Amino acid sequence: MGNRAHRSLSGLSVQSGGQRAIRRALPQEVPVALVFDGVTQAVMMASPGDIADFAHGFALSEGLIDDPGQIADFEEVAHDTGIEARFWLHGDRGAVLKDRRRAMLGPVGCGLCGIDSIDAALRPLPRLPDDDLRLSRPEVAGATDALRAHQPLHDRTRAVHAAGFLRPGQGIVTAREDVGRHNALDKLIGALARQGIDANTGAFVITSRVSVDMVQKTVIAGAPVLIAVSAPTALAVDMAETAGLTLAAFARGDGFDLYAHPHRITAGDTHVA
Incomplete structure (x- = not known):
């Protein structure tokens, strides 16, 4: 199996004016097995780039590890049928994971695949601390447009999501892409941690809607603001409010909607709240 991010394939474009042969770049997706001390904890479909970032971010955001310091070693092993992301952990963390093995096999972008109870799906989140982070109205409104400059795979395929990290006064400083919106966010989380x-x-800036699991991953990573190009679910808003997360949605052009903790967004010299 090739591990390029995209592959060119032939097709037929059928339009009202007729049909013609085409050749398009299409995104690749491969099974990625996350293996801890020899035990597979999850298998997810993902784009084959930035696998180390994805593996570290997934491990952190899904609670498989609590801190990168628990990792003794890591390697990425390519097979004909997929990729293994192999972790070796310090101490007894591997034994803990064996007791809670979830062995998830999920379709693309499935953020809660393999969760076997309602309590696990709606896990309690830590409360984000009050902080001094402030973003201006133009920074938030332009965040998703700024992210577009960091999406080369999307430019080639028009079929992948992205997640970016926006710093006040600096713009998007890190971004990752993947066929799955959850995977893109995990890759970003892993990149920052590494x-x-x-x-x-x-x-965090994302090119998708805001579901519960996107809020969970953001809060667990410790980011105090989540900016999305599309809508949140009602439950995601409830969860953001409880966790102290500033949630901005429909960030396009000159504006956005605010649904939780607006005090981190300023308009001129005054807070939006």
Whole structure:
């Protein structure tokens, strides 16, 4: 199996004016097995780029590890049929995971696949601390447009999501892409963790709707602001409110909607709230 991010395939374009042969770049997706001390904890479909970032971010956001310091070693192993992301952990963390093995096999973008109870799906979140992070109205309104400059795979295929990290006064400083919106966010979380960047110093920007699991991943990573191009679910708003997360949606052009904790967004010298 090739691990390129996209592959060119032939097709036929059928339009009202006739049909013609075409060749398009289409995104690849591969099974990625997350293996901890020899035990597979999850198998997810993902784009084959930035696998180390995806594996680290998924492990953190899904609670498989609590801190990157629990990782003793990591390697990425490519097979004909997919990719293994192999972790070796310090201490007894591997034994803990064996007791709670979830062995998830999920379709693309499935953020809660394999969760076997309602309590696990609606896990309680820590409350984000009050902080000094402030973003201006133009920064939030332009966040998703700014992210577009960091989506080369989308430019080639028109079929993938992205997640970016926005810092006040700096714009998008890190971004990752994937066929799955949850995977893109996990890749971003992993990239920040591996670079030693605190998520609480900026905002997450996503090219999708805001579901409960996107809020969960954001809060667990410690980012105090989530900015989305599309709508949140009602439950996601409830969860953001409870967790102290600033939630901005429909961020396009000159504006956006605010649904929770607006105090981190300023308009001129005054807060939006």
